[in-house]
Amino acid sequence: MQEAYVTGVSTRKVSRITEELCGTQFSKDQISRMARALDEELDRWRQRPLGKDYPYLVIDARYEYIREDGQIASEGVLTVEGINSDGYRQVIGVSMAPGEDATSWGEIFRALIDRGLAPDTVVCATSDDHQGLREALRRYFPHAGWQRCQPHYQKNAAFKVLRKDRGEVHNQLRDVFAAPDREEAQRRALQMIEHWSGRVPEFAEWLEETIEQTLTVFHLPKQHRVRLRTTNNLEKLHQEVKRRTRVVRIFPNRRSCLRLVSALAMEQSDEWLTGPRYLTMMEPEPVEEKEEALQPVA
Numbered sequence: 001m002q003e004a005y006v007t008g009v010s011t012r013k014v015s016r017i018t019e020e021l022c023g024t025q026f027s028k029d030q031i032s033r034m035a036r037a038l039d040e041e042l043d044r045w046r047q048r049p050l051g052k053d054y055p056y057l058v059i060d061a062r063y064e065y066i067r068e069d070g071q072i073a074s075e076g077v078l079t080v081e082g083i084n085s086d087g088y089r090q091v092i093g094v095s096m097a098p099g100e101d102a103t104s105w106g107e108i109f110r111a112l113i114d115r116g117l118a119p120d121t122v123v124c125a126t127s128d129d130h131q132g133l134r135e136a137l138r139r140y141f142p143h144a145g146w147q148r149c150q151p152h153y154q155k156n157a158a159f160k161v162l163r164k165d166r167g168e169v170h171n172q173l174r175d176v177f178a179a180p181d182r183e184e185a186q187r188r189a190l191q192m193i194e195h196w197s198g199r200v201p202e203f204a205e206w207l208e209e210t211i212e213q214t215l216t217v218f219h220l221p222k223q224h225r226v227r228l229r230t231t232n233n234l235e236k237l238h239q240e241v242k243r244r245t246r247v248v249r250i251f252p253n254r255r256s257c258l259r260l261v262s263a264l265a266m267e268q269s270d271e272w273l274t275g276p277r278y279l280t281m282m283e284p285e286p287v288e289e290k291e292e293a294l295q296p297v298a
Helices: 001-005 011-022 029-037 038-046 102-115 129-141 148-157 165-175 182-197 201-214 222-228 232-248 255-272
Strands: 058-066 072-085 089-097 124-127 147-150
Touching: 011 182, 029 148, 038 089, 038 255, 058 222, 058 232, 058 255, 072 102, 072 232, 072 255, 089 102, 089 255, 124 222, 147 201, 148 165, 148 201, 165 182, 165 201, 182 201, 232 255
Parallel strands: 058 124, 124 147
Antiparallel strands: 058 072, 072 089
């Protein structure tokens, strides 16, 4: 019954299945109590010590509907994936929060540090552009570089131009991101800014202010860049979470949502640890804290 619950079968359906297979009827409350027996194991997993360094973090959030005090609210599921010094992935943080402000992210980062993650060993964190998340990263991992997710950036850019121009913007950004090194990426970015400065000045100004945030991966070893430039890897986990939580639709409380998401995250984390090595690790170059300003093309 616990396994059926974790795989996304509702308590009502579990009750019908057990009655059909076992000849015994279990109430929804009985099944819910059995599901809560998972909590102790999941709590230990979420609070486990982190015995290795994690030079790379990938951070993302998704939202689920929770019923609290008779009201239905959207609550954030905050997830942190770590790539350890051996090159293997793990889910190292799962938490629930009302939103993605600096306090919420700060609590999960503080918990990671308390469990053994040394702040000065984090080289780069990849995420979407959330102000609260960035503030928390600067506070708890001040020496880590921040990589803005490139696909998310492309989507953000597309909404700043007319629909007819979106394909051109997408291709230009893809060309910037595919550059062989940082210097060439900056050169292509400057060309793009100049191209749009006469057509859509507001868009060109936005590019000038933000595009450096997407180029942090050029400080990393070349073979690491493709996998650290996006949050896609973690979003695949969230897609699986969505597939399972769609059955529930509205969780009766925050704890029940955290139970299901944690069980799925633990399962995925175990598969990553026993599967192929995600990255071949070497000593990455430290990411400079000071952002380099784009200089005009000669």
